[in-house]
Amino acid sequence: MLDPVILFFVLGIAAGLLRSELRLPAAVYELVTIVLLLAIGLKGGVELAKQPLGELLPQMVGVVAMGFLLALAAFPVLRLLGRLARVDAASIAAHYGSVSVGTYAVAVAYLGSRGVPFEEHMPLLLVLLEVPAILVGIVLARGVSRSTRWGSVMHEVFLGKGIVLLLGGLLIGWAAGPEGVVPLEPLFMDLFKGVLALFLLEMGLITAGQVGGLRRHGVFLGAFAIGMPLFSAVVGTGTAMLLGLSLGGTVVLATLAASASYIAVPAAMRISVPEANPTLSLAAALGITFPFNVLIGIPIYHAMATWVHG
Amino acid sequence: MLDPVILFFVLGIAAGLLRSELRLPAAVYELVTIVLLLAIGLKGGVELAKQPLGELLPQMVGVVAMGFLLALAAFPVLRLLGRLARVDAASIAAHYGSVSVGTYAVAVAYLGSRGVPFEEHMPLLLVLLEVPAILVGIVLARGVSRSTRWGSVMHEVFLGKGIVLLLGGLLIGWAAGPEGVVPLEPLFMDLFKGVLALFLLEMGLITAGQVGGLRRHGVFLGAFAIGMPLFSAVVGTGTAMLLGLSLGGTVVLATLAASASYIAVPAAMRISVPEANPTLSLAAALGITFPFNVLIGIPIYHAMATWVHG
Amino acid sequence: MLDPVILFFVLGIAAGLLRSELRLPAAVYELVTIVLLLAIGLKGGVELAKQPLGELLPQMVGVVAMGFLLALAAFPVLRLLGRLARVDAASIAAHYGSVSVGTYAVAVAYLGSRGVPFEEHMPLLLVLLEVPAILVGIVLARGVSRSTRWGSVMHEVFLGKGIVLLLGGLLIGWAAGPEGVVPLEPLFMDLFKGVLALFLLEMGLITAGQVGGLRRHGVFLGAFAIGMPLFSAVVGTGTAMLLGLSLGGTVVLATLAASASYIAVPAAMRISVPEANPTLSLAAALGITFPFNVLIGIPIYHAMATWVHG
Amino acid sequence: MEPHARKLLTIVTEAALEGKILRDLEQLGTRGHTITDARGKGRRGVRDAGWEASANIRVEVVCDAGTAQAVSAYLREHYYRDYAMTVWVIDVEVLRPEKF
Amino acid sequence: MEPHARKLLTIVTEAALEGKILRDLEQLGTRGHTITDARGKGRRGVRDAGWEASANIRVEVVCDAGTAQAVSAYLREHYYRDYAMTVWVIDVEVLRPEKF
Amino acid sequence: MEPHARKLLTIVTEAALEGKILRDLEQLGTRGHTITDARGKGRRGVRDAGWEASANIRVEVVCDAGTAQAVSAYLREHYYRDYAMTVWVIDVEVLRPEKF
Numbered sequence A, B, C: 001m002l003d004p005v006i007l008f009f010v011l012g013i014a015a016g017l018l019r020s021e022l023r024l025p026a027a028v029y030e031l032v033t034i035v036l037l038l039a040i041g042l043k044g045g046v047e048l049a050k051q052p053l054g055e056l057l058p059q060m061v062g063v064v065a066m067g068f069l070l071a072l073a074a075f076p077v078l079r080l081l082g083r084l085a086r087v088d089a090a091s092i093a094a095h096y097g098s099v100s101v102g103t104y105a106v107a108v109a110y111l112g113s114r115g116v117p118f119e120e121h122m123p124l125l126l127v128l129l130e131v132p133a134i135l136v137g138i139v140l141a142r143g144v145s146r147s148t149r150w151g152s153v154m155h156e157v158f159l160g161k162g163i164v165l166l167l168g169g170l171l172i173g174w175a176a177g178p179e180g181v182v183p184l185e186p187l188f189m190d191l192f193k194g195v196l197a198l199f200l201l202e203m204g205l206i207t208a209g210q211v212g213g214l215r216r217h218g219v220f221l222g223a224f225a226i227g228m229p230l231f232s233a234v235v236g237t238g239t240a241m242l243l244g245l246s247l248g249g250t251v252v253l254a255t256l257a258a259s260a261s262y263i264a265v266p267a268a269m270r271i272s273v274p275e276a277n278p279t280l281s282l283a284a285a286l287g288i289t290f291p292f293n294v295l296i297g298i299p300i301y302h303a304m305a306t307w308v309h310g
Numbered sequence D, E, F: 001m002e003p004h005a006r007k008l009l010t011i012v013t014e015a016a017l018e019g020k021i022l023r024d025l026e027q028l029g030t031r032g033h034t035i036t037d038a039r040g041k042g043r044r045g046v047r048d049a050g051w052e053a054s055a056n057i058r059v060e061v062v063c064d065a066g067t068a069q070a071v072s073a074y075l076r077e078h079y080y081r082d083y084a085m086t087v088w089v090i091d092v093e094v095l096r097p098e099k100f
């Protein structure tokens, strides 16, 4: 059966498609996002406090490599099969090489309600996965031209809201340790699912708004937006096996690989590759891939992980 | 003694009348409303999951009939005794035939802190009661003219924020069942009274803002805004007895009957009966009836229910 | 080690100084402030319900006297040593004679996580301390001229958001008593530290924005913004000893004395002493004194109190 | 590039009308609009945006003089009597005349 | 219906002045106004609306030329020296001259 | 005091450009600006401010005619092709010419 938080997403989509006047104020959406990002970061940071960072180095390297690889794999498909303009192909590739925090949160809720444990330091890998694909996307669009102002690109990427809050949460959780965060738990842990429900309600409304964009951009993009996450999930599952992750960790890494960014990457592309049409990438990432992952993908990746884990 | 949540309402009124600069941002008011509506819906939905919907059919029919009746009863009083214009009488009748979710929430808090149980599927009846009076109001104002665009009226009514969230909550609660909603409880159940307190603080501020409108519209409206809820509460109590509700259920249904809408109906009337003066209906519903019910009415309806229940 | 809530403040400062695009919507900042103010008020009010107000009279008088004194002591320093214009010296003196609710909340969190008890009626003293310095500031700037419209000054001071919410919370907590507020605790008590964390994150961002103002106004202001709280903390500690407060109560009163207002006083000064340059007082109070107290001051005042009590 | 003369029509009205007015604008041939949330005061009293029923929106439309006139006339006819609404028209210059 | 010429006065200033300015406008004989929340930069530095003390409001008043002049003069005299404030005046056309 | 003629340039564009545009304005010699959050519709479709990527800002700059022209030209050259952006210019009167 569907997790109740997913039902909020369905409610949002339904309300959006039926043109209900329901709308979450932008400030509420931001509050909810901030709480989710901090909560995810804090949880990961507490876990980091328990183990030497050095031991995680192989996973960190592996996951960064995967981020580069996924973006590089998506580009030729978009360019050759999809006949998209170079800048558009590059931008979409960046979205799919990077990750979606919302999708991650749903996977965490999914595993939580099934009692499947996973490596709790996953938020660290989540942060690491956000970045490489953005760099790939810019280089694919621009070449390694000297005119690219990498300083301001890096500023844009690393000081965007998402990474600052995730990384900030990680560091605070790491510094405070398990007991330190106890007084913060009522807000950041106990309310997590409720806040995620509100977030998914709004995501449903936003997703419904992307449908127009989709209709215009046709069959190839639709197929890509489902095929790419399936392919990425396979890559993610393989990477997880190589890195020796648990069953739950494999599901999470496959989901991260399969997810497409709709916060950090769109913002970075809009500034660094302005010629790319943002409605293409958002229609795919938000209009199809996000609902696909949330409604169908995660159970598939779970089944896949169960199968490879024996 | 007054429930502490009511004291927040009193604080809001006092701050408003004293022209304090205290103001809740619109986004906060919306967040608080959204959480309340979803919480009420969820709670009712969980209860629906426990019993066959068929058994509730008599109550559903009875309550819809009551909604029609109350609006039809209010109209001639407003028209003949109050000498109000046809459109104004129709609009006010619609407000009083429909219900106020805020008043319902206060009744729930009131019964909760007194340990009086009530039928937990009440949110279903709440949703059902929102609509009939709106239709009555439009027909009373316009006649059953063919020029009324019922399609867009229905859209307006059923896809307004209030009904979408209540109904959405009901369906999610019903689909998720008692265990499914457990992870959502810290936000939607544990925080309920706190959120209700913030809501009532803002309602107090808004209510204080209606006083100007009141002064201008005189004695009849004031008398109606207290007499009508008392009459409606009697009708509600009678309906509850006919439907065999418990003591608590009788208090809730009487309160619902007595309450006057200030969200769904004003919005619908503004679009469908634009000639009606909204300050009249809001001054009555918000400026008098809401505080009357919240401060004095609910205890009276409680006493009434205790009396008829023996 | 630093309390985790303080780490959120550090995160905010870092993000601000690095020019991250992280920003809390104004509505979120207001929500967080409202919850903090009400929570502090409620907690104090519950305590007042337990003891006769008469017994607190000496403390109330003592604390008001301290507020007058601190503002009067700051003025000549600012005027003579700092060579500031009369209006600027008066305005800054008012900021430092009054108190900061945010600093108070951090002191409460600090003592809480160290298990140090303190007089729970402190919020009453907090409210009382807000006002006297404002009056001193206006008189110092204007003289006791008849042209000062004291009516509207009083309105401004007593009906500002801060005092209405603190006082309202106090009264509600006092009326509801310990059992009455139980249903409100999940929002106002359990979430307190989490909400304080969000508040401090935003305070960090705002503080970082004051650095420009600081640089322009030089060495004297910087020295004053650290020297004055240290001096005030000594006065506060002495007052606490005179009034017979416990160790924890001494820390709190010293912190209150050391803290400088950045909500109530700036608003009042802007209207009543418009010639005073607000960037001077805010750069000092927010840019230096607030972080100083939060990061370094409170532990110092704790050590000081331990010394005099021991 | 020469600047071209167009009209800027500003409509301040009840937030509840947003959907209806945008449909009207579309039908009257405008090509775009900008909306900001607002509050205010006028003949129909104070509208302080404290909650839904008292919120205003401020709609700006850049268009040619004919369209501006048509929109003004339409709004006057359909909304002035029953709704809080204020409309004013300003001369503006734009660089891309084909856009408006 | 002929359009009539009026003035649109726009005042951008500190949010803390809202109450005072609205009272002033009332006393100077204006019949309505529209307010939006704003942020900005000017002589008195950046006002980014991050919190109360740095928030701006943007007040628009449509009125006749005389009133516009009177309001401008009043604001200049009472606020320019001590407050962040910017004022500009535009010619506008309205349909209901009696309203302004 | 005589009123002086200036230009009011209004830019409606994607919120993501805020930082860049403000840096541009500074470099082109403007002395201040006012920003409000907005939503809207144009060539690039509906931008309803439901979330970051679809939010607009509305930037107003009062400046002299030469600066207005320079800013318009700069924006046209650097942003019109790739971004949702609408610009219009209005004649305004101000009291303190040295401020703009």
Ligand SMILES: Nc1ncnc2c1ncn2[C@@H]1O[C@H](COP(=O)(O)O)[C@@H](O)[C@H]1O
Residues within 6 Å of the ligand: D012, D013, D038, D039, D040, D041, D042, D043, D044, D045, D046, D047, D056, D083, D084, D085, D086, E031, E032, E033, E034, E035, E060, E061, E062, E063, E099, E100
């Ligand atoms: N003279 C005015 N100048 C600017 N805005 C106005 C004026 N009169 C009314 N408004 C705005 O238009 C809305 C509706 O006006 P009204 O229909 O007069 O109530 C008000 O709530 C104000 O926001």
Ligand SMILES: Nc1ncnc2c1ncn2[C@@H]1O[C@H](COP(=O)(O)O)[C@@H](O)[C@H]1O
Residues within 6 Å of the ligand: E012, E013, E038, E039, E040, E041, E042, E043, E044, E045, E046, E047, E056, E083, E084, E085, E086, F031, F032, F033, F034, F035, F060, F061, F062, F063, F099, F100
């Ligand atoms: N040249 C300008 N164009 C548009 N808005 C301005 C301009 N100068 C100042 N402002 C606005 O007016 C406010 C107060 O201006 P000031 O008194 O110059 O600090 C600023 O915060 C801006 O929002």
Ligand SMILES: Nc1ncnc2c1ncn2[C@@H]1O[C@H](COP(=O)(O)O)[C@@H](O)[C@H]1O
Residues within 6 Å of the ligand: D031, D032, D033, D034, D035, D060, D061, D062, D063, D099, D100, F012, F013, F038, F039, F040, F041, F042, F043, F044, F045, F046, F047, F056, F083, F084, F085, F086
């Ligand atoms: N004709 C217009 N009148 C007023 N605002 C417009 C107009 N056209 C576009 N806009 C605004 O400018 C933004 C960008 O326009 P565009 O580049 O045409 O998509 C839109 O989202 C609207 O907010």
Ligand code: NA
Residues within 6 Å of the ligand: A070, A095, A096, A097, A098, A099, A232, A256, A257, A258, A259, A260, A261
């Ligand atoms: Na991915």
Ligand code: NA
Residues within 6 Å of the ligand: B070, B095, B096, B097, B098, B099, B232, B256, B257, B258, B259, B260, B261
């Ligand atoms: Na009713």
Ligand code: NA
Residues within 6 Å of the ligand: C070, C095, C096, C097, C098, C099, C232, C256, C257, C258, C259, C260, C261
């Ligand atoms: Na102090």
